[in-house]
Amino acid sequence: MEGIQSFLVCDLLLFIGISSNHLYQGRGLSAYIPNLSVVVLAYRSATTIPSFVDSLISCLEASEPDWEIVLVGNYFENTGDQTPQVVADLAKQNPRIQAVTRPKEGMMGWDMKSGLDAASGKAIAVIDGDGQMPADDVIRVYQKLQEGHLDLAKTYRVQRGDGAYRKLISTVYNIIFQGLFPGLNSRDINSKPKVMTRSAYSRMDLKSNGWFIDAEIMIQARRMKFKLGEVETVFNSIDSRPSFVKPLSVLEFLANLVWYRVLEFLPKKHP
């Protein structure tokens, strides 16, 4: 009898157009596709990530209740980094959260790609989980994406709390970027959160394993003539640790810019 009842309920739901997928919020039960996946880069953030996730969830619940969070807690072995356990615990407590905890095979770009690959949402956001970017930016940028029917939306930083040196190198970097890749309607290439549609993401083929991945996203967006939009933000300082970006990273950025400029001249050998 119970079998017949549930059969009838399922039929009724299908009849009125509610997919049975929507009955399940937990991952693994179905191929449920949330409206928004938020990929949070949580490298070495064991002590701070729980409170960041709390504030992110509050923002999401207020504006896009159909969310999932992908916490990227990849780690270098034998470093004593507690992040993988912390993010795995958060995921255990909430079926809408998943944790990616793999031994690292690359740096920030590799982490970002591992999170983006795990995300299943119709739109995908990526943000640093170290608290320098307000969690609320995810929603502001997501709304910009939706209102403008854009392919990709992001923030640009009008104020930076991470010091004059970082502000200077960022300004010079963006000027060089604009010179090499003109016509892109973007003021601050490295700023996050970045939010893109699933269709935009599936057209990209990201290769970078390091800091350059933000630029790579924008170079591919330019090549594919994505519809872009930006909203202002404030970038906070960080007190718990020094920035992971080292002076040598500047050279890495410049070398990559030149290399990717050359690649842009090669016909169709890359996406």
Ligand SMILES: Nc1nc2c(ncn2[C@@H]2O[C@H](COP(=O)(O)OP(=O)(O)O)[C@@H](O)[C@H]2O)c(=O)[nH]1
């Ligand atoms: N340096 C570094 N950062 C990583 C790595 N993997 C992921 N990240 C993330 O990169 C983000 C930005 O790093 P951060 O040092 O805060 O850069 P800044 O905010 O530009 O000063 C952080 O949220 C990290 O989670 C990695 O292997 N190395």
Ligand SMILES: [Mg+2]
């Ligand atoms: Mg940071």
